Amino acid sequence: MGKLFAVVLVIIALASAYPIATRMYVMPEDISTHGHAIDDQLSDTMKEAGFSFLGAQLVLAFFVFKFAQRKEGAKLTHLPGGAKLVVTVAFIIVGAEVFALGVLGQKAWANVYFTAPRPDALQIQAQAGQFAFYFRYAGVDGKFGAIHPDKIDEGNQNFFGLDPANDIESRDDIVSGELAIPVNREVHLLMHAKDVGHSFYVRELRIQQDFVPGLDLSVHFTATKIGRYEIVCTQLCGLGHYNMKAYLNVMAQDDFEKWMKQKASEL
């Protein structure tokens, strides 16, 4: 039975690793300027984790194969080097790994969060509410109108609670259900939660950031490839969570300008 355990374990370990090794399940191609660092970090970690996983499972299988159900009275021995060796090995190997991943690997995180957006980045406000995203562009005056939660009127398409009657800055604000952005231009996304916690996740952009009510956060990114991508909510927000999505529409600069004009004409 010990031998069976070893064989089953080897099969499980190899079968588990196979889809990873053959890259059957991977993220879609990265379309951001920062994402490659995350991808590299992920693949480095995958190598180290894969090595640890296979190593430990195969050693476990081998030891059980060799040392299970030996004949009665077989001489028992100890691992040469004993606990000292084991502890030293763990400290050196894992310590190096921790150092490599934890310290050197922080660059990928720093790329996203420790850099300020460029001053000429396109500012867009994203609002998450049960269960839709809306995006607001400042319009020709370059200013966002103030938000008044009591003025929110969704039946009237006033998702942000703007007050155009009294607030001129808000009259030219463009509100859209899809996030249209120009390609190769940095976008500074100002994040606002209308009701409960939500999250903004675009796999291709390698960006995920929660919306926290009462806390106006922001992320910035540059998309490098024209196309339509899904924005999904990843923070449990209620019954419609699974259907809370929007599209990211990365356009050529010309098309983006046309889109903005079209939206402005609808105001």
Place this chain on the structure above:
Amino acid sequence: MRTKHLFLAGVAILAAVATTSAVPGGGTVSGKVTYEGTPAKQKPIDMSKEPSCAKQYATPPTTETVVTGPNNALENVVVYISAGAPDEAAPSQAAVFTQKGCRYLPHVLVFQVNQELKVLNEDQTSHNIHPLAKINREWNKSQPPGTPPIVDKYDKMEFIPVKCNVHPWMHGTFAVLKNSHYAISGEDGGFKLPNLPAGKYTVTAYHESYGEQTQEVTLTGSETKNVNFVFKAKPY
């Protein structure tokens, strides 16, 4: 779309007439609902989050919070007898509220206290129906595509805003009334409350954005009394 909407309202009215205290050949209150001023521009609805709905429209549909017709006519106003008529038992026919193309049909659904309400989902996506009742019991239920209709009733009079949280642009109104003397103003703003026995009545007009107005009217026989309502519209 519009025809279906009127048809449904018509069905509801006919159903109501069949079972009520209405007196054939009684008096009639009729008139027109109009607005003055500039109503808010109805904006195109951005359905991009729900492609299965968006693709049903060649041009995006617009919001329906203020629906107007020619000559300042104001549609979707519920005109009803709020005092003077006795409470009536609910008709047996169900009032039907349909979700189609991520919109509510009809936008304003009038039915009576204790009348069966049936909510249908004809879309390929899941909706949730959240009538924001304050006087009646509030509920909030999802309706995935292909699931049976949600059936409910309300036991108190109330104008209840209805919303879908999954598609925030979807807004409608349930008007739960105590008797069958009601009408919804049509494309020309006109309405007609026929078959009223002689008596003194309060006629109320309710609009989801502009609120309520009332007028008193006294009917002595089979005459038709003209009652008009004018709502003040604001651009924002």
Place this chain on the structure above:
Amino acid sequence: MEETSAQQAHVHAPPEGFLRKYVFSLDHKVIGKQYYALGLLAVCMGMVLSWLMRFHLVWPTTRIPGLELLSKAGAPGGIITPEYYLSLLTMHGTLMVFFVLTNAPFAAFGNYFLPIQIGAEDMAFPRFNMMSFWTTLVAFLVLILAFVIPDGPPISGWTSYAPLSAVGKDAGPGMGWGMNLWGISIAIFCIGSLLGALNFIATTLDLRAKGMTLMRMPICTWAWFITSCIALLAFAVLLPACILLILDRTAGTSFFIPSGLVISDRLQPHSGGSPLLWQHLFWFFGHPEVYIAILPSMGIVSHILINSMRKPLLSARVIIYSMMSIGFLSWMVWGHHMFVSGMNPFSSLLFSFPTLTITIPATIMTLIWLGSLYGANIRINSASLFALGFISMFVSGGVSGFFLAQPSIDIVLHATYFVVGHFHMVMGVASIFGVFAGTYFWFGKMTGRMMNETLGQLHFWLTFIGTYCIFMPFHYLGLVGNIRRYSAFVNDFTGPLMPLHKFITIAALGTGAAQLIFIFNLIYSRYKGAPAPQNPWEGTTLEWSIPSPPPWNNFGGKHPVIYHDPYQYNVKGSKGDYIMQDSPEPSAD
């Protein structure tokens, strides 16, 4: 001398009458079994809930017959609505984490065996002990009540993030009284756990038999002791957090709710609170809770492994110190649940580093277990198979921690099935494997009858292969970006993933069904099993020095004296290759 008087001080009379013996019992052994039964009930419920969820995910329009009887609103026509899916998910998580993973390895086995293994007649505070269990049972009943109230169970997940959980019924179905019941239940559960933890600590420190120094305690006793220290601190944080949540919901306070929130068109009458405060409080409890679930199983597995290998570990001390450092580090890592939740990005680094550092003691433990297998003569039986399976699961679930400990990778993997796969394997399955191992190992001692070995091994193979089939693919889904907590997969990219989801569901249904073998074995062996000898596994620790099942006062009024380290295997003793802890025979140490 002092020890003797302390023991005599709390000795209570033998229980009389059915109620005192089996229901309101002060006996730690009965209470341990009660905890075990509660855990078993909760795990069955939790598993059925997971079946319903898995079924719904892959066959969303197929009726589930009879489900309408459970909830007419939640499953009209037998089809689960999105909100009911979230209710099932919330209840599954809550039942499993609190009432299974905290109860079974820690409260159940700990209660039964900790006093015996240190040579005590009972817990330090038997009445508190009884109260712990009954409080926990009340917590369980309050939680289950959520299934039958018209509002339905809450939908905010076992983490109950504010403000979703704090604002009341506007947030969605189940967020009215259902959510209140959740908060009340968990608060009560905290009280029960605090009492239990206090009792464990006092018992370990005060009631050890003569000669039972701390370092002579078996590894599982150490694990329960360390766990109770963690639990004492962790539940002391969750309790006030739950009270604040309940106040926000019912008394109009705003601890977790900021101003200006508009939920379902209603401006919420709150201002000044912080949703992140809930996350900090919750995870300050929540991460140590993971170790509350896994440490006892580590201890149980070490204990069983040593017995099966017939030789001591390379170093028991290293295992104990590793468990202590894991317990210590567990307080510094809670922020790794919040990398993308709007916490200051610099603090992410601060949390990432200790998280990665936890890998060091965890790896040391794994290598000690592996290294100790070298040169052993491993007895293979249901208990040792599950113990070996634990090591495999712990490794598989542990390596995915490398990814999630790094904030940069967490950007893409956070809230995906990768996370679900990770914690199910390391905290769920591994911990449950410890419970299975413990059950097969100690059942004879607890009931006086042995479990059926053939059924046990069949159960092991189906469970071992089955759980890998369920949880390994979760990682693959996560690597593609499949989001967790979705009641349906409507995203464009999830279509091609459905075959894998189907595979998981079928594996889950099959593995779940295999657990019936275990339940049958429990019931069958309880009445028809072979009589258990006093020391069926040729063990060395004190539980094997007394009859199976033990008398009400454990040692029959005698006070054992301890002469040895707990694991005197591979030495020549009068009984074979081992010397009991309380045997005065000389040994190598």
